[in-house]
Amino acid sequence: METKKKGPSGRPRGFDADEALERAMLVFWEHGYEGASLAALTDAMGISTTSMYAAFGNKQALFRKALERYAAGPSDYLVQALEEPTALGVATGILKGTLRTTTRPTGPQGCLGVQGALAASGSGQEARDLLAAWRNDSCGRVEERFRRAVDENDLPPEADPALLARYVTTLAFGIAVQAASGVCRDELRAMTEAALRAWPPA
Structure with a gap:
């Protein structure tokens, strides 16, 4: 579930992007690129598909960011x-x-x-x-x-x-x-x- 938090401007901020990316990395790590369905990714990340696309781009872009996180972690x-x-x-x-x-x-x-x-x-x-x-x-x-x-x-x-x-x-x-x-x-x-x-x- 997305948690609504107030940002500096008072507008709601949907989720913790860093934590969501960490969870996506673990899904890709366990299931591989093709084995990680959008449903599994968004469920693990706790966000909607719309929010995922808005924050990270498509699945390939999310995978690239997850690999960068893996390399740095x-x-x-x-x-x-x-x-x-x-x-x-x-x-x-x-x-x-x-x-x-x-x-x-x-x-x-x-x-x-x-x-x-x-x-x-x-x-x-x-x-x-x-x-x-x-x-x-x-x-x-x-x-x-x-x-x-x-x-x-x-x-x-x-x-x-x-x-x-x-x-x-x-x-x-x-x-x-x-x-x-x-x-x-x-x-x-x-x-x-x-x-x-x-x-x-x-």
């Missing part, structure tokens, strides 16, 4: 990991952050950025393209950080930053898919630790 471990002083620290931060976020004891499992639109019809193509670009951007940022690690002699000169970045992000995305499939945190943690033991020495 549950998925912000990537930004933190990129600030680690070593390449191994970066890889560790990404994989452990993925593990932590995708196997939460409550709420959706997996990753919104991976499962949100893996399978989509023509109407969901924009969402699928958006997520592909989001994943590629993440990989590109990791590659750039690993290139710096080579320059700083933190990675051996023969290391391939692009390959290492793809390796780490593919592992992270794989963790997300496995978590959504019900694989337990302990098993995924063991896999993560095994992958990190194979990290190239400086």
